[in-house]
Amino acid sequence: MIRVGIVGASGYSGEVLVELLSSHPGVELAAVTSRSLAGKPVAEVFPRLSHRLGSLQFTESDASALAQNDGLDAVFLALPHGVAAGFARPLFEAGKTVFDLSADFRLGSPDVYKEFYGQDHPDPELLKAAAYVLPEFPLKGWQEKPLIACPGCYPTSILIPLLPLLASGTIQSKDIIASCMSGVSGAGKKANEDFSYCERTESARPYGQPKHRHLSEIEEQLASAAGSPVILQFLPHLVPMRRGIVTTISVPDNGKTAEDVLVAWKSQYANRPFVRILEDGTLPESKNVVGTNRIDIAVRHDARMQRLILTSTEDNLLKGASGQAVQLMNLKFGLEETIGLP
Template sequence: MQRIKTAIVGASGYTGQELLRLLLVHPNVDLVAATSRQEAGKPLSAVFPRFRKLPGADLAFIEPDPDAIAATGAQAAFLALPHGVAAEIASALLQRGLKVIDLSADFRLRDAAVYQEFYDHPHPAPALLDQAVYGLPEIRAEEIKAASLIASPGCYPTSILLPLIPLVKAGLLDPDTIVANSMSGVSGAGRKADISLLFCECNESARAYGLPKHRHLSEIEQELSLAAGGKVIITFIPHLIPVNSGIATTTTAKIRAGVSLEAIGQALEAAYADAPFVRLLGAGICADTKNVTRTNFIDIGWHLDARTGRVILTSAEDNLGKGAGSQAVQSFNLIFGLGETAGLQTA
């Protein structure tokens, strides 16, 4: 059985922990490096006791040094780092011959000027933007297979793009009327000390944030514009809700004249008939986060509001899974010619 030596850079955050959970038991992975400045020198099992007695859990965290990572023989590296930090490590590891799957925002945008607009600083490695492939496996599988640098999508964009892209491509919607409302668990903010994320601040509370121009709008609009063949601008309203993980998104848009509910369903079914991690719930059914947490599935349902002439799309995913770690592993599987579902078939 093929075994790929693999590293996780930034393995002590929530997404890093999800990658550890998946890769320690992946049948085709030898985890040879996990980095964390804060935890360097400690075994994985000491920092995350849940991994005790799993094969590889005695591996010690190391500093995020590209030479040290390459010296382990790693063939691939997952980067679970903040934007602006990931690009430097990505550049160094690519130069050392590794395949890089970046879970930050550093390579998701094709235009460095758009990156600066949304992230408030110049792009740290603009020369690599043309090389990066936006890692949405259901849309770009063939490009991912040939890539050395994957820009894994954001959690919110995944929940919005997968329901919308087939409908926008087919010309079934008026893209100028798209409004997406999303609700995310608190883990989406990352594992950091922040008063606004304390239990007493989040529990029994729900609030919108990042208005009116959340950073994920940049990649959502980029990908919808590519699907539409012209500029698309949408309204996106994210909310924080008092759960650990999960994203529920409801997206609405005006349908074109003559478009039926059956046509909506047919477009989605044609797009995802062979997609192992897209579960189409059907017309009249709403997606529910309890059915997708700790998995790589995204569930999608749809309704037609005849009164307003709008389609209502509902989707649910795990923000740490299909919205981050497990989707990145799905791309890894494609890059190395493994079965797309390898290490990801969990219920």
């Protein structure tokens, strides 16, 4: 059994981690922390999971205490950027495996981090020890790394369709446009008028344009696959649904067809259990992936515009966050990739 802890379990991603890890047959959920809920039974806060949680209580979010807990093998950080790094350092030094769901270790450059996040990177030295890992497109040797940066929700929805195409030369690296729609849970669990029911229901709006923070992560990973810089137009939108991301990507066809795209996708994802390639004429729809760790992808060729249209859908809290983190844990510790995941 892998003994794990969750730091910051009161947010949406943290709650999903509690749900997944408390029922995972290869895991013992040994520590759940929250500054605001310390001392409360976890089952009291998440009553629908009470049958799994026993007497487990929230404890203070104390990095030193977690680092000194010899019974913990791995710790998931469900914390905001800028905060997670402060926990990662003592856990890393104590030899724990760290899965970070924040943005603190997703970028290779402290300068790019400062440009997009508006502050100095909190631990540039530790950044060198981290591995950014998309399970379906991993770098060789990543399982030896003790600090794993889990991809963001929007980036996952864009990288899965694009990475094999850039790596294989099926598409070019210029004039890529990605328009994405996200459910409100992507903004996190916070009291904010902009995300209240009356403000969000019956209303959709663009935001974070033209330089959303996730753009840095997307471009860095695409450039790595392409072998040259990639500049992408990223157009996020907030839509009135609780969960899910729907992404449409438009790229020049470069003389290629939809069948060429399918060949590249199948070559990369043929044996990947959480990627479903739609070929039966249907297009991805959020209701078909919400509640699962799957991403659905499809392609259409617009011959009139000489462009390829790539679409994807995922659950932003599962494949876009906590589910993907558990998927990485499974792979890192040599478990079956799908175990404990819907």
